[in-house]
Amino acid sequence: MEGYALVWVCGKDFDGQKFRFNELEIITDKRTYQPGETAHLLINTKRANSYILFSDEVDNNHLLSWRLIHAPQNHIIVDIPIKETHRPNFFVEATVISDALVCQQAAGICVPPEQSVLDVLVKSDKEEYLPGEKATIYVSAKRRTASPRARNLP
Numbered sequence: 001m002e003g004y005a006l007v008w009v010c011g012k013d014f015d016g017q018k019f020r021f022n023e024l025e026i027i028t029d030k031r032t033y034q035p036g037e038t039a040h041l042l043i044n045t046k047r048a049n050s051y052i053l054f055s056d057e058v059d060n061n062h063l064l065s066w067r068l069i070h071a072p073q074n075h076i077i078v079d080i081p082i083k084e085t086h087r088p089n090f091f092v093e094a095t096v097i098s099d100a101l102v103c104q105q106a107a108g109i110c111v112p113p114e115q116s117v118l119d120v121l122v123k124s125d126k127e128e129y130l131p132g133e134k135a136t137i138y139v140s141a142k143r144r145t146a147s148p149r150a151r152n153l154p
Contacts, residue, residue: 010042014075021046021074023103024096032110035087039080039109043094048074050096056080058091058106086111117144 021044029040043052050071056078057064069076080092086109093106118141125136 023098023101024052024094024105026092026094026105026107028107028109032112033082033086034111034114035082035084037082039082041078041080041092041107042075043069043071043078044075045071045096045098046074047098048072050074050098052076053095054078054092055094056090056092058093063093080109082109082111087113088116114144118142119144 023046025044027042027044029042033039043054045052048071052069052071053063053066054069055063055066069078089108089110091106091108093104095102095104097103121138121140121142123138123140125138129135
């Protein structure tokens with residue numbers, strides 16, 4: 001099995017002029033958020049001095065609210081305060097016109113409902129199996145609680 005991950009590390013004086021970006025991309029700073037946190041979205045564009053139509057309230061491809069964001073360089077960071085109403089997830093969308101092309105990018109942002117999250121443990125009776133060999137798999141699921149200790153599901 002193989003995999004990869006895109007990692008961006010940048011500070012306030014990040015100068016994206018030295019990088020080539022796709023026409024438009026949205027990168028979140030975390031995989032999941034909790035109410036009270038702030039999502040920092042890095043929006044990259046191919047061209048500096050772009051105007052981006054941005055919405056953090058999208059429902060069935062309809063922009064419920066929007067704002068026009070100016071990106072003097074070819075990137076900008078947009079902060080979204082995470083609220084309880086964002087659970088279990090919400091979508092953001094950006095649109096930019098570049099070289100007479102309309103480019104859109106959407107991103108789903110996960111705000112998991114803590115009371116519905118399970119900790120699942122999967123174990124097998126052996127570390128390796130031969131092709132066609134029968135396996136015994138043990139599955140344990142525990143509901144997360146407010147305390148650090150989880151309890152078994154009823």
